Amino acid sequence: DAILKMKKQFKKRRDCIIEGLNEINGIHTEIPGGAFYVFPCLEGLIQANKINDAWDFCFQLLEEKFIASVPGRSFGAENNIRFSYAISSERINLAVQRIKEILN
Numbered sequence: 001d002a003i004l005k006m007k008k009q010f011k012k013r014r015d016c017i018i019e020g021l022n023e024i025n026g027i028h029t030e031i032p033g034g035a036f037y038v039f040p041c042l043e044g045l046i047q048a049n050k051i052n053d054a055w056d057f058c059f060q061l062l063e064e065k066f067i068a069s070v071p072g073r074s075f076g077a078e079n080n081i082r083f084s085y086a087i088s089s090e091r092i093n094l095a096v097q098r099i100k101e102i103l104n
Contacts, residue, residue, distance in 0.1 A: 010036055013085040013092060020096030021083075024103065026050055036086045039072065043079040050103055054081050065098035 014031070017038050021029040026044030042054050051057045054072050058081050061067040072080030085092060 010085070013087070013089055014038070016089050017083065017085045017092045017096070020093065021099075024096075024100060026103075037082050037084050039075070039077070039080050039082050041077075041080050045103070046079060054079055057081065060102065061099065065095075065102060067095050067098055 014036070018029050018031060021027050021038065021040050026046075026048050027040050027042060028044065029038050029040035032038055042051060042057060045051045045057070046053060051060075055078075058069045058071045061069055068084075070082040072078060072082065075082065083095070
C-alpha cells in the first residue's frame with residue numbers, strides 16, 4: 001500500500017511540473033521514462049532571446065529565485081536543464097511561478 005501511495009504521489013508531482021513548465025512559452029518538457037527528474041528543453045527561450053543559454057539560466061534561477069537545477073551540458077544536452085520533482089506539489093508550483101517571474 002505504501003509503495004502504491006508513493007507511486008501515485010510521484011506521478012502527481014511529475015504531471016504538475018510537466019504541465020507547469022509546458023505552460024511557459026519557449027519551454028518544452030516531455031514525460032520522463034523513469035526516476036524523478038524532468039529534462040525540459042529551453043531552445044525556444046534561447047531563440048526568443050529570453051535567455052542566453054541553459055547554463056546561465058541555471059545560475060540565474062539559483063541566484064535570483066533559489067531554484068536548484070542542473071545544466072543539460074552535464075548530460076550532453078546544451079539546451080536542456082534538469083529539475084527534480086522529489087519535492088511537494090506546492091514547492092513545484094512555487095518554482096514554476098518563480099520561473100515565470102524571471103521570464104516576464
